[in-house]
Amino acid sequence: MEMSVLGLKTSIFPLRLLFIGLGVFLGFCVAMPSVSSAKSRVLKIAGDNSCPLNCDPKADGVEGFIVEAAREIFKPLGWNVTYELQPWKRVIANLYAGKVDAALTAVHLNGGHDPEGIFTKVPEYTGAVCFYVAANSNWQFNDFSKESTSLKTGVLGVIAGYDYPPEMQSYIDAHKHDGKIDVTTSQDGANLAFKKLASGRIDFFLTLDIFAKYRLSRLALTDKVKVNKCPIKKVNLYILFGKKNKNSQELADAWDSSYEAFLKSDKGKSLLRKYDLKHPLE
Numbered sequence: 001m002e003m004s005v006l007g008l009k010t011s012i013f014p015l016r017l018l019f020i021g022l023g024v025f026l027g028f029c030v031a032m033p034s035v036s037s038a039k040s041r042v043l044k045i046a047g048d049n050s051c052p053l054n055c056d057p058k059a060d061g062v063e064g065f066i067v068e069a070a071r072e073i074f075k076p077l078g079w080n081v082t083y084e085l086q087p088w089k090r091v092i093a094n095l096y097a098g099k100v101d102a103a104l105t106a107v108h109l110n111g112g113h114d115p116e117g118i119f120t121k122v123p124e125y126t127g128a129v130c131f132y133v134a135a136n137s138n139w140q141f142n143d144f145s146k147e148s149t150s151l152k153t154g155v156l157g158v159i160a161g162y163d164y165p166p167e168m169q170s171y172i173d174a175h176k177h178d179g180k181i182d183v184t185t186s187q188d189g190a191n192l193a194f195k196k197l198a199s200g201r202i203d204f205f206l207t208l209d210i211f212a213k214y215r216l217s218r219l220a221l222t223d224k225v226k227v228n229k230c231p232i233k234k235v236n237l238y239i240l241f242g243k244k245n246k247n248s249q250e251l252a253d254a255w256d257s258s259y260e261a262f263l264k265s266d267k268g269k270s271l272l273r274k275y276d277l278k279h280p281l282e
Contacts, residue, residue: 045103046095051214053105102239102251108240129230129232145171154202159183159193191219
């Protein structure tokens with residue numbers, strides 16, 4: 001959270017206002033959650049390419065909105081945030097093994113319970129889950145069942161390690177060996193899936209609208225890929241902290257109590273503009 005007192009640059013600033021600003025700053029420090037730390041420690045966060053929330057710094061030129069927000073929120077608590085880009089399946093394996101401390105843009109389908117992790121209560125962001133098809137496709141989605149006539153008419157693209165709606169997961173499990181499912185394991189899985197759509201290698205792909213909007217623009221595929229139907233109107237994305245880090249509960253609580261205030265701060269508003277995002281909690 002950015003406080004105005006931290007931006008003082010001049011020695012002729014009125015002394016009375018300096019004391020007022022110092023008092024506000026100290027009050028802020030007292031109010032922040034007390035994740036105990038005698039010195040700065042490293043908080044390792046990881047995710048696959050879910051830009052604009054968490055991105056590929058080399059390919060996209062930015063780390064992502066949530067990565068930058070996490071740095072701002074956890075730095076005053078004595079944590080130096082590092083970010084690693086990995087395929088999602090590896091992100092979760094490393095989280096459970098304690099090799100990373102938090103996974104970004106996680107979806108929970110079990111009421112927020114994970115035996116090896118702790119979800120934040122306040123989501124990073126919210127979006128709709130939509131099917132995307134080639135621009136010249138006449139396909140129409142009907143349902144997620146194993147007997148789905150619409151899904152059986154083509155090849156469905158999925159990303160290894162992702163959690164899909166239970167009905168869709170049942171379809172994936174039933175057809176993963178009959179050529180109806182194309183699995184991508186890359187850390188840039190969605191980018192690859194959209195390229196496959198445009199080239200006709202798959203017929204439909206399910207992802208969040210916020211990711212699709214960014215990726216299709218970056219890949220210059222807005223005229224080759226289109227949205228078909230959004231069967232899930234709202235899904236929340238969370239940070240998942242691994243229980244191997246003894247501070248995970250405190251870190252999750254710190255996010256929950258600080259994120260909304262950060263979004264309303266000048267720094268938060270600036271980051272939203274930078275990534276062309278709307279306020280995620282409104």
